[in-house]
Amino acid sequence: MTDSGKELVDAGAAVAHSDAIENPGFQPEHKRVADLDPQRAKGAERGIAALFIASIVFTILAAVAYNIFPIVEGDPQSIRLNNMFVGLGIAFGLLAIGVGAVHWAKALMHGHDLVEERHGTRGTEETRTRAVEIFKEANAESGWTRRKLVRNTMIGAMVATPIPAIALFRDLAPAGSPQEVLNHTMWKAGVRLTRDPNGTPIKASEVTIGSAFHVIPENLLEVEEGFLDEKAKAAVLLMRLNPSDLKEAADRKDWSYDGIVAYSKICTHVGCPVALYEQQTHHLLCPCHQSQFDVTEHCKVIFGPAARPLPQLPIAVDAEGYLIAQSDFLEPVGPSYWERAL
Amino acid sequence: MRKISHRTGRRHPLASVALLVVGLFTTGGAYALFTGTATAESSAVSEAQLDEGKKIFQANCASCHGLNAEGTNAGPSLIGVGALSVEFQVGTGRMPMAGSGPQAEVKPVQFVQEDIDAMAAWVASLAPGPALPEEEMLSGGDASNGAELFRVNCAMCHNVAGAGGALTEGKFAPHLKNIDPVHIYAAMVTGPQNMPVFSDMNLTPEEKRDIIAYLKYMDGNASVGGLDLGALGPVSEGLFIWIFGLGGLIAITVWLTAKSN
Numbered sequence: 001m002t003d004s005g006k007e008l009v010d011a012g013a014a015v016a017h018s019d020a021i022e023n024p025g026f027q028p029e030h031k032r033v034a035d036l037d038p039q040r041a042k043g044a045e046r047g048i049a050a051l052f053i054a055s056i057v058f059t060i061l062a063a064v065a066y067n068i069f070p071i072v073e074g075d076p077q078s079i080r081l082n083n084m085f086v087g088l089g090i091a092f093g094l095l096a097i098g099v100g101a102v103h104w105a106k107a108l109m110h111g112h113d114l115v116e117e118r119h120g121t122r123g124t125e126e127t128r129t130r131a132v133e134i135f136k137e138a139n140a141e142s143g144w145t146r147r148k149l150v151r152n153t154m155i156g157a158m159v160a161t162p163i164p165a166i167a168l169f170r171d172l173a174p175a176g177s178p179q180e181v182l183n184h185t186m187w188k189a190g191v192r193l194t195r196d197p198n199g200t201p202i203k204a205s206e207v208t209i210g211s212a213f214h215v216i217p218e219n220l221l222e223v224e225e226g227f228l229d230e231k232a233k234a235a236v237l238l239m240r241l242n243p244s245d246l247k248e249a250a251d252r253k254d255w256s257y258d259g260i261v262a263y264s265k266i267c268t269h270v271g272c273p274v275a276l277y278e279q280q281t282h283h284l285l286c287p288c289h290q291s292q293f294d295v296t297e298h299c300k301v302i303f304g305p306a307a308r309p310l311p312q313l314p315i316a317v318d319a320e321g322y323l324i325a326q327s328d329f330l331e332p333v334g335p336s337y338w339e340r341a342l
Numbered sequence: 343m344r345k346i347s348h349r350t351g352r353r354h355p356l357a358s359v360a361l362l363v364v365g366l367f368t369t370g371g372a373y374a375l376f377t378g379t380a381t382a383e384s385s386a387v388s389e390a391q392l393d394e395g396k397k398i399f400q401a402n403c404a405s406c407h408g409l410n411a412e413g414t415n416a417g418p419s420l421i422g423v424g425a426l427s428v429e430f431q432v433g434t435g436r437m438p439m440a441g442s443g444p445q446a447e448v449k450p451v452q453f454v455q456e457d458i459d460a461m462a463a464w465v466a467s468l469a470p471g472p473a474l475p476e477e478e479m480l481s482g483g484d485a486s487n488g489a490e491l492f493r494v495n496c497a498m499c500h501n502v503a504g505a506g507g508a509l510t511e512g513k514f515a516p517h518l519k520n521i522d523p524v525h526i527y528a529a530m531v532t533g534p535q536n537m538p539v540f541s542d543m544n545l546t547p548e549e550k551r552d553i554i555a556y557l558k559y560m561d562g563n564a565s566v567g568g569l570d571l572g573a574l575g576p577v578s579e580g581l582f583i584w585i586f587g588l589g590g591l592i593a594i595t596v597w598l599t600a601k602s603n
Contacts, residue, residue: 077564
């Protein structure tokens, strides 16, 4: 019985068992209290109307609250009450409309079950033949396949229309080579290390052991265009450790000054500022994804997703005792990008 | 009669010397008393206080820091840490430590202020170190400048609203709400535990006062944005929206599809 049943079924069609369960039909209609008792129906009606009236009240309250709690210039605290009461008024005003409408539909509107049959997607043979005919007629009347020159030039014209967009969007890229912009920061030989945000230069003698200074290049504050871009690349964290704690590579011995080291503050993972310096463990922690860098060993990665150590800024001291950069960073700061050489 | 006059008339040979001594003691004592109270406010270090401080130290701190604060394997040397470190560590209850752990945590203060002052005076007498700030350096700063300095120097660990945050391996930067201004000042100057030092050459005393003013402003004013949920960012806000936001949506969905009774 089942075998012969299977053979009857079209391979692409839904499973249709010949012994399928018979459609039991609807359950007996569920009568709601409002259907049975006119008194309860009246009550539900009043309840719904009350919700809509409440909505009106809340809407008016929102408008009133805006005037009762005005935003006073120079007093941030005034924004708080203003926002809260206006927001609550509008929110409850809208919510009461929604709740009222749903309650109306559920409690009072027509409550019978009904079935909506699903229609087949395939059209009748007649419709399908006619559709093919329409295509053929259109082709004959327009000459789409016959007048190839017209057709091809039109396609060509349409393909050409986005060309201005390429020119427009290309101009959004940084001027010149983007690699150049990413490879270099404002640091160069002789630029003083200054305090963020006021730009006062830092003497080596002012950096006591255990200190952490947030540093910007001295010429940063003169930058007018692209200040934040430049700051985002040039930000440096300056720390002083006991010189005996530093395990410096031979070729980098002269990059620090008496235990003072300067590292890029921009994480090599995705560019968050790494500045959570623990002065006893000498670990730097990035708060975004918990990458950890060991300051004693040229900020090598000791935990987390960062791929490279933080770039070190070679520093020296000038004749007046101020800290200066020996050069720019010797590698691009921040996260990886396609053209990055290192 | 003669006997009486004889008695009153006669002076002991040393009487004038005694009078002189009494007079000198009175004027000198009075002078010392008046000027003494004046100097007591700035640097009241009496021998008795130092002795007291040393005794309290040796009874409570020496097992880790050594009998003469020279340090042991269990605790660092305290020579040269100054009175301010003692005020911070003991005055916030961090010291004496209840047990070894990632970092010393705040707990109820274990000593009365008098004893803390005595220990501070004794530790300060061992070697020069940071002293307690003048009272006027702790209040009246510019909160808006302080806010900028806080964002640059402090917010990465302590959170922009001063709510604190996690560090590595169980360490954390504590919250900065309702902290005694002396202890905020002391933390910046001394760099307790893993906090970097922000000496007066990095942040001037005026700048420190501004930062204190900002933190006090934050204490005294509720968050402008409404309920800040501890100002912990995505953690508490995410938890709130997952539980109450999604919970509310599920409740509404259930209500929408349920049949009316």
